[in-house]
Amino acid sequence: MGANPSASLTPSIASDHPGVAELFAVLAYGEISAFYRLAEEAQLSPSMKGKLALAKMAAAEMNHFETLETALSDRGIDVFDAMAPFVRALDAYHDSTNPSTWLESMVKAYVGDGIAADFYREIAGALEPEVADIVRDVLAETDHSEFVVDEVRNAVAASRQDKDRLMLWGRRLLGEAITQAQFVLAQREELTELVITATGDLNNIIALFDRMQESHAERMAVLGLI
Amino acid sequence: MGANPSASLTPSIASDHPGVAELFAVLAYGEISAFYRLAEEAQLSPSMKGKLALAKMAAAEMNHFETLETALSDRGIDVFDAMAPFVRALDAYHDSTNPSTWLESMVKAYVGDGIAADFYREIAGALEPEVADIVRDVLAETDHSEFVVDEVRNAVAASRQDKDRLMLWGRRLLGEAITQAQFVLAQREELTELVITATGDLNNIIALFDRMQESHAERMAVLGLI
Incomplete structure (x- = not known):
């Protein structure tokens, strides 16, 4: 039985569920580590336009x-304390997917962030609107990703070798993201409880991961990696 | 005759003066180069709070x-083309003031940016309000500089050696900034014409530089570097 892409979760998690703060915290550290990664990888860009994107x-x-x-501070929680438990897993994800070329960094920025965003957006479906809005807000795609799409599409249309490499790279990004997500959940009870409550039961979790794989495949296709 | 710190320029430059686009362009490249510098120097921070600031x-x-x-694009000007003439001078400034310690990078973020902001803010006084607002807007200090002030004050209160070094460092930042500003002006006729029109005459230029030196001294004092 395949995934039902139109399926989604319904709000069932109170906004004071302790997992909500953990969700904000893991997202917060995700943003910081993405910031440093992007700022550093910008140096790989052959053009000023790429650096700037x-x-x-x-x-x-x-x-x-x-x-x-x-x-978090509205909830009386210090962001640094809250992020601490997630540093290791997220750093491990970035260390294990450190791009060695400009194209790899482009694909990671688009595909890697997309995988994470899919997961959190699904969870948002089970959250009260005031919490869900914050999650969706910070996951909103920026229009700068258009640049990434053009850059990668043009490159892979011109080089079969680049295309083959980047297809493997995309698969690796998906694998590492799932590995690290499991690592995070294994360590954080309240966040795990939130995810289980959000998804409802095992069938729903399977459907959720199916939807994520489909979205991943769609993003790869957008980049010409098909 | 000393500077008159209350003196300021009055609007005398039309918003379609060709130097206005050059002013926007040099500010734009200034922002980009500051972005990369800050993102890179954040790695020098001994703490997560510092990295984040x-x-x-x-x-x-x-x-x-x-x-x-x-x-710029409202004026039909491509930002990349417009910035190109300023890349060399601004990169030279950053290369010649590359911090080797976390404290040096803090002082540069506060004092170096302050010198540039003073200069552009003075020029803004001679611009039509719609142009001046853009200039002032992009020079607005962020509240994150509070962190810098605390960090440096505490360090120099604790170490005479750090204090002596950072006082020399501050002087060097001022010198290099003025050198590179002259280099920029020597190359860009329209911007130079704008600055000369803005300031009016030689006495006013001298007064402007006196005010900049005073503001520099005040910022050093805020950091405990006195």
Whole structure:
């Protein structure tokens, strides 16, 4: 039985569920680590336009971070304390998917972030609107990703070798993201409880991962990686 | 005769003066180069709080860049073309003032940016309100600089050696900034014409530089470097 792409979760998690703060915290550290990664990888760009596209994406991540910092401090929670448990897993994801070329960094910015965003957006479906809005807000795609799409499409249309490499790279990004997500959940009871409550039962979790794989395949196709 | 700190320029430059686009362009490249510098120097920070303070400052620079990019494109000017003439001078400034310690990078973020902001803010006084507002907007200090002030004050209160070194460092930042400003002006006729029109005559230029030196001394004092 395949996934039902139109299926989605319905709100069932109170906004004071302790997993909500953990969700904000893991998103917050995600934004910071994405900021540094993008700012650093911008140096790989052969063009000023490319450097700038990544810099803008990086700045957008930091703006999202500030939204989450405020949401946590509204709950009386210090963002640094809250993020601490997630540092290792997210750093491990980035270390294991460190791009060695400009094209790899483009694909990671688009595909890697997309996988994470899909997961959190699904969870948002089970959250009360005031919480869900914050999650969706910080996951909003920026229009800078258009640049990434054009850059990668043109490159892979011109080189079969680049295309083959980047298809493998995309698969690796998906694998590493899932590995690290499991690692995060294994360590954080309240967040795990939230995810289980959000999804309802095992069938729904399977359907959710099916939907994520489909979205991943769609994003790869957008990049010409098909 | 000393500077008159209350003196300021009055609007005398039409908003379609060709130097206005050059002013926006040099500010735009200034924001980009500050972004990369701050993002890179954040790695020098011994603490997550410090890393984050610089990351937020970097993101603010990129938001300012987008304001300038829009202002230029409203005038039908491509930001990349417009910035090109300023790349060498601004890169030279950053290369010649590359911080080797976390404290040096803090002082540069506060004092170096302050010198540039003083200069552009003075020029803004001679611009039509709609242009002046853009300039002032992108020069607005962010509240993240509070972190810098605390960090440096505490360090120099604790170490005479750090204090002596950072006082020399501050002087060097001022010198290099003036050198590079002269280099920029020597190359860009329209911008130079704008600055000369803005200031009016030689006495006013001298008064402007006196005011900049005073503001520099005040900023050093705020950091405990006195």
